[in-house]
Amino acid sequence: MYSPDFLESRDRLPLLADSAVGPVIRVSSTGFRNALIIDRRAAVLWSGVGAVDPYVVLVRDPVLIGTIHQFATMTWEAAARVEGRKDVGQPSFDERSLAVLDALAHGVKDEVAARELGVSLRTYRRVVADLMVRLEVGTRFQVGVRAAQLGLISLD
Missing domain, CATH: 1.10.10.10 (Winged helix-like DNA-binding domain superfamily/Winged helix DNA-binding domain)
Known part of the structure:
Protein backbone atom coordinates (compact mmCIF):
# COMPACT_ATOMS: atom_id res chain seq x y z
CA MET A 1 0.00 0.00 0.00
CA TYR A 2 1.42 3.35 -1.08
CA SER A 3 0.63 6.92 -0.19
CA PRO A 4 -0.22 9.38 -2.98
CA ASP A 5 2.99 11.29 -2.12
CA PHE A 6 5.08 8.14 -2.54
CA LEU A 7 3.55 7.55 -5.97
CA GLU A 8 4.21 11.16 -6.96
CA SER A 9 7.90 10.70 -6.17
CA ARG A 10 8.33 7.54 -8.28
CA ASP A 11 8.30 6.49 -11.91
CA ARG A 12 4.78 5.10 -12.04
CA LEU A 13 4.80 3.19 -15.32
CA PRO A 14 6.69 0.24 -13.80
CA LEU A 15 4.07 0.14 -11.04
CA LEU A 16 1.35 -0.34 -13.64
CA ALA A 17 3.28 -3.15 -15.28
CA ASP A 18 4.06 -4.77 -11.94
CA SER A 19 0.46 -4.61 -10.76
CA ALA A 20 -0.71 -6.52 -13.83
CA VAL A 21 1.32 -9.63 -13.01
CA GLY A 22 2.61 -9.27 -9.49
CA PRO A 23 1.16 -8.27 -6.18
CA VAL A 24 -1.76 -5.90 -6.14
CA ILE A 25 -0.74 -2.35 -5.29
CA ARG A 26 -3.18 0.04 -3.68
CA VAL A 27 -3.02 3.74 -2.86
CA SER A 28 -4.39 5.02 0.41
CA SER A 29 -4.69 8.60 1.54
CA THR A 30 -5.10 7.50 5.16
CA GLY A 31 -2.20 7.59 7.58
CA PHE A 32 -1.95 3.81 7.98
CA ARG A 33 1.48 3.03 6.62
CA ASN A 34 4.77 1.80 8.02
CA ALA A 35 3.33 -1.41 9.40
CA LEU A 36 4.23 -5.02 8.83
CA ILE A 37 2.12 -7.93 10.05
CA ILE A 38 3.86 -11.29 10.09
CA ASP A 39 1.63 -14.38 10.00
CA ARG A 40 -0.79 -12.62 12.36
CA ARG A 41 1.68 -13.50 15.13
CA ALA A 42 3.71 -10.31 15.24
CA ALA A 43 3.46 -6.77 13.97
CA VAL A 44 6.11 -4.12 13.52
CA LEU A 45 5.08 -0.47 13.48
CA TRP A 46 7.49 2.40 12.85
CA SER A 47 7.42 6.13 12.40
CA GLY A 48 7.49 7.71 8.99
CA VAL A 49 10.50 9.23 7.28
CA GLY A 50 11.54 12.47 8.90
CA ALA A 51 9.71 11.87 12.20
CA VAL A 52 10.92 14.12 14.99
CA ASP A 53 11.13 11.24 17.47
CA PRO A 54 11.52 8.06 15.39
CA TYR A 55 10.25 4.83 16.91
CA VAL A 56 9.82 1.15 16.19
CA VAL A 57 7.35 -1.05 18.07
CA LEU A 58 7.19 -4.84 18.01
CA VAL A 59 3.72 -6.13 18.91
CA ARG A 60 3.11 -9.74 19.94
CA ASP A 61 -0.16 -9.46 21.84
CA PRO A 62 -2.75 -11.52 19.83
CA VAL A 63 -5.64 -9.16 20.63
CA LEU A 64 -3.69 -6.08 19.57
CA ILE A 65 -2.41 -7.82 16.43
CA GLY A 66 -6.01 -8.76 15.57
CA THR A 67 -7.03 -5.12 15.90
CA ILE A 68 -4.08 -3.94 13.78
CA HIS A 69 -4.90 -6.60 11.16
CA GLN A 70 -8.55 -5.56 11.07
CA PHE A 71 -7.58 -1.90 10.64
CA ALA A 72 -5.08 -2.83 7.90
CA THR A 73 -7.73 -4.90 6.09
CA MET A 74 -10.28 -2.06 6.21
CA THR A 75 -7.66 0.41 4.98
CA TRP A 76 -6.65 -1.97 2.16
CA GLU A 77 -10.25 -2.46 1.05
CA ALA A 78 -10.90 1.30 1.02
CA ALA A 79 -7.70 2.09 -0.90
CA ALA A 80 -7.74 2.56 -4.69
CA ARG A 81 -6.05 0.01 -6.92
CA VAL A 82 -3.09 1.52 -8.75
CA GLU A 83 -4.52 0.72 -12.17
CA GLY A 84 -7.78 2.44 -11.19
CA ARG A 85 -6.10 5.78 -10.53
CA LYS A 86 -5.97 8.10 -13.53
CA ASP A 87 -2.88 9.88 -12.23
CA VAL A 88 -0.80 6.72 -11.97
CA GLY A 89 1.39 6.05 -14.97
CA GLN A 90 0.97 9.57 -16.19
CA PRO A 91 4.34 11.22 -16.45
CA SER A 92 4.30 15.00 -16.52
CA PHE A 93 4.13 16.59 -19.95
CA ASP A 94 5.10 20.10 -20.94
Whole structure:
Protein backbone atom coordinates (compact mmCIF):
# COMPACT_ATOMS: atom_id res chain seq x y z
CA MET A 1 0.00 0.00 0.00
CA TYR A 2 1.42 3.35 -1.08
CA SER A 3 0.63 6.92 -0.19
CA PRO A 4 -0.22 9.38 -2.98
CA ASP A 5 2.99 11.29 -2.12
CA PHE A 6 5.08 8.14 -2.54
CA LEU A 7 3.55 7.55 -5.97
CA GLU A 8 4.21 11.16 -6.96
CA SER A 9 7.90 10.70 -6.17
CA ARG A 10 8.33 7.54 -8.28
CA ASP A 11 8.30 6.49 -11.91
CA ARG A 12 4.78 5.10 -12.04
CA LEU A 13 4.80 3.19 -15.32
CA PRO A 14 6.69 0.24 -13.80
CA LEU A 15 4.07 0.14 -11.04
CA LEU A 16 1.35 -0.34 -13.64
CA ALA A 17 3.28 -3.15 -15.28
CA ASP A 18 4.06 -4.77 -11.94
CA SER A 19 0.46 -4.61 -10.76
CA ALA A 20 -0.71 -6.52 -13.83
CA VAL A 21 1.32 -9.63 -13.01
CA GLY A 22 2.61 -9.27 -9.49
CA PRO A 23 1.16 -8.27 -6.18
CA VAL A 24 -1.76 -5.90 -6.14
CA ILE A 25 -0.74 -2.35 -5.29
CA ARG A 26 -3.18 0.04 -3.68
CA VAL A 27 -3.02 3.74 -2.86
CA SER A 28 -4.39 5.02 0.41
CA SER A 29 -4.69 8.60 1.54
CA THR A 30 -5.10 7.50 5.16
CA GLY A 31 -2.20 7.59 7.58
CA PHE A 32 -1.95 3.81 7.98
CA ARG A 33 1.48 3.03 6.62
CA ASN A 34 4.77 1.80 8.02
CA ALA A 35 3.33 -1.41 9.40
CA LEU A 36 4.23 -5.02 8.83
CA ILE A 37 2.12 -7.93 10.05
CA ILE A 38 3.86 -11.29 10.09
CA ASP A 39 1.63 -14.38 10.00
CA ARG A 40 -0.79 -12.62 12.36
CA ARG A 41 1.68 -13.50 15.13
CA ALA A 42 3.71 -10.31 15.24
CA ALA A 43 3.46 -6.77 13.97
CA VAL A 44 6.11 -4.12 13.52
CA LEU A 45 5.08 -0.47 13.48
CA TRP A 46 7.49 2.40 12.85
CA SER A 47 7.42 6.13 12.40
CA GLY A 48 7.49 7.71 8.99
CA VAL A 49 10.50 9.23 7.28
CA GLY A 50 11.54 12.47 8.90
CA ALA A 51 9.71 11.87 12.20
CA VAL A 52 10.92 14.12 14.99
CA ASP A 53 11.13 11.24 17.47
CA PRO A 54 11.52 8.06 15.39
CA TYR A 55 10.25 4.83 16.91
CA VAL A 56 9.82 1.15 16.19
CA VAL A 57 7.35 -1.05 18.07
CA LEU A 58 7.19 -4.84 18.01
CA VAL A 59 3.72 -6.13 18.91
CA ARG A 60 3.11 -9.74 19.94
CA ASP A 61 -0.16 -9.46 21.84
CA PRO A 62 -2.75 -11.52 19.83
CA VAL A 63 -5.64 -9.16 20.63
CA LEU A 64 -3.69 -6.08 19.57
CA ILE A 65 -2.41 -7.82 16.43
CA GLY A 66 -6.01 -8.76 15.57
CA THR A 67 -7.03 -5.12 15.90
CA ILE A 68 -4.08 -3.94 13.78
CA HIS A 69 -4.90 -6.60 11.16
CA GLN A 70 -8.55 -5.56 11.07
CA PHE A 71 -7.58 -1.90 10.64
CA ALA A 72 -5.08 -2.83 7.90
CA THR A 73 -7.73 -4.90 6.09
CA MET A 74 -10.28 -2.06 6.21
CA THR A 75 -7.66 0.41 4.98
CA TRP A 76 -6.65 -1.97 2.16
CA GLU A 77 -10.25 -2.46 1.05
CA ALA A 78 -10.90 1.30 1.02
CA ALA A 79 -7.70 2.09 -0.90
CA ALA A 80 -7.74 2.56 -4.69
CA ARG A 81 -6.05 0.01 -6.92
CA VAL A 82 -3.09 1.52 -8.75
CA GLU A 83 -4.52 0.72 -12.17
CA GLY A 84 -7.78 2.44 -11.19
CA ARG A 85 -6.10 5.78 -10.53
CA LYS A 86 -5.97 8.10 -13.53
CA ASP A 87 -2.88 9.88 -12.23
CA VAL A 88 -0.80 6.72 -11.97
CA GLY A 89 1.39 6.05 -14.97
CA GLN A 90 0.97 9.57 -16.19
CA PRO A 91 4.34 11.22 -16.45
CA SER A 92 4.30 15.00 -16.52
CA PHE A 93 4.13 16.59 -19.95
CA ASP A 94 5.10 20.10 -20.94
CA GLU A 95 2.96 22.29 -23.20
CA ARG A 96 4.85 21.30 -26.35
CA SER A 97 4.36 17.57 -25.69
CA LEU A 98 0.65 18.08 -25.04
CA ALA A 99 0.35 20.10 -28.25
CA VAL A 100 2.06 17.31 -30.21
CA LEU A 101 -0.29 14.75 -28.62
CA ASP A 102 -3.23 16.90 -29.70
CA ALA A 103 -1.87 17.17 -33.25
CA LEU A 104 -1.38 13.41 -33.42
CA ALA A 105 -4.88 12.80 -32.06
CA HIS A 106 -6.39 14.99 -34.76
CA GLY A 107 -4.38 13.49 -37.61
CA VAL A 108 -2.47 16.64 -38.46
CA LYS A 109 0.43 15.96 -40.84
CA ASP A 110 3.88 16.35 -39.32
CA GLU A 111 4.84 19.26 -41.56
CA VAL A 112 1.67 21.20 -40.75
CA ALA A 113 1.88 20.46 -37.01
CA ALA A 114 5.53 21.51 -36.85
CA ARG A 115 4.73 24.77 -38.64
CA GLU A 116 1.72 25.45 -36.34
CA LEU A 117 3.86 24.78 -33.24
CA GLY A 118 6.71 26.93 -34.55
CA VAL A 119 9.30 24.14 -34.47
CA SER A 120 11.31 22.39 -37.11
CA LEU A 121 10.04 19.15 -38.62
CA ARG A 122 13.00 17.37 -37.06
CA THR A 123 12.17 18.74 -33.58
CA TYR A 124 8.53 17.76 -33.99
CA ARG A 125 9.46 14.20 -34.92
CA ARG A 126 11.93 14.07 -32.03
CA VAL A 127 9.10 15.02 -29.63
CA VAL A 128 6.92 12.27 -31.15
CA ALA A 129 9.74 9.74 -30.65
CA ASP A 130 10.20 10.93 -27.06
CA LEU A 131 6.47 10.50 -26.42
CA MET A 132 6.65 6.94 -27.74
CA VAL A 133 9.47 6.16 -25.31
CA ARG A 134 7.82 7.87 -22.34
CA LEU A 135 4.50 6.15 -22.96
CA GLU A 136 6.27 2.84 -23.65
CA VAL A 137 4.60 2.24 -26.99
CA GLY A 138 5.87 1.32 -30.43
CA THR A 139 3.64 3.21 -32.87
CA ARG A 140 2.01 6.59 -33.27
CA PHE A 141 -1.39 4.91 -33.04
CA GLN A 142 -0.41 3.42 -29.67
CA VAL A 143 0.67 6.90 -28.52
CA GLY A 144 -2.88 8.06 -29.13
CA VAL A 145 -4.45 5.08 -27.41
CA ARG A 146 -2.21 5.43 -24.36
CA ALA A 147 -2.70 9.21 -24.19
CA ALA A 148 -6.49 8.72 -24.33
CA GLN A 149 -6.28 6.07 -21.56
CA LEU A 150 -4.41 8.54 -19.40
CA GLY A 151 -6.87 11.33 -20.15
CA LEU A 152 -4.17 13.45 -21.80
CA ILE A 153 -6.13 14.04 -25.00
CA SER A 154 -9.72 14.53 -25.96
CA LEU A 155 -10.96 13.43 -29.34
CA ASP A 156 -13.68 16.12 -29.47
